[in-house]
């Protein structure tokens with residue numbers, strides 16, 4: 001049986017990307033996002049119009065997509081509800097965002113110089129993609145920004161030896177599902193974004209429930 005529901009959120013599970021971009025003062029901003037899909041060497045990014053990142057991408061035409069692994073969940077969560085945009089939109093103020101230009105320091109992440117673009121990479125992320133903006137499409141309060149990967153940096157332990165492929169068994173992406181964080185499809189930690197959005201699934205408090213992991217052997 002199915003029920004008809006006016007779903008408020010369609011976040012079914014996508015990898016968390018820490019996107020770095022260059023602020024007007026030349027410093028690097030880093031922000032979590034997960035509305036991204038990939039085709040060949042391009043990605044389409046869904047970014048809210050009020051975020052500093054969106055303005056930086058449209059102004060500079062470059063960014064770095066740093067893919068977060070599940071073990072970075074605490075660093076990522078420290079970036080939630082922060083913006084490097086000094087003027088907060090009404091929606092962001094209501095959700096509990098605050099202005100914070102020192103995102104690397106607050107999150108405990110480490111800067112790493114990029115080869116081809118000005119924004120710095122996030123050293124802790126095992127996959128870092130230096131990108132250029134190819135196109136952008138306005139869809140109301142958000143932008144769909146198409147980027148092309150110019151250079152990929154991959155931690156050696158993730159590469160299938162002798163190939164240019166990532167070993168999917170070694171790559172454990174941090175997944176954002178209905179505003180909460182998962183790794184290997186298991187809940188990892190409560191998320192501040194889910195709290196800001198008052199996501200109802202949190203009321204079950206599934207973080208306290210022991211979860212059986214089926215044996216793979």
Ligand SMILES: Cc1cc2nc3c(=O)[nH]c(=O)nc-3n(C[C@H](O)[C@H](O)[C@H](O)COP(=O)(O)O)c2cc1C
Pocket residue numbers: 016029030031032033034035036046047048050051052053054076079080081082083084085176193
């Ligand atoms: C896990 C996670 C995923 C997010 N995904 C997106 C997203 O896909 N698109 C978006 O516009 N904002 C997303 N956000 C919210 C942005 O991080 C937020 O808009 C933030 O203000 C961006 O920082 P900035 O204003 O300094 O650019 C996400 C936040 C979290 C914590």
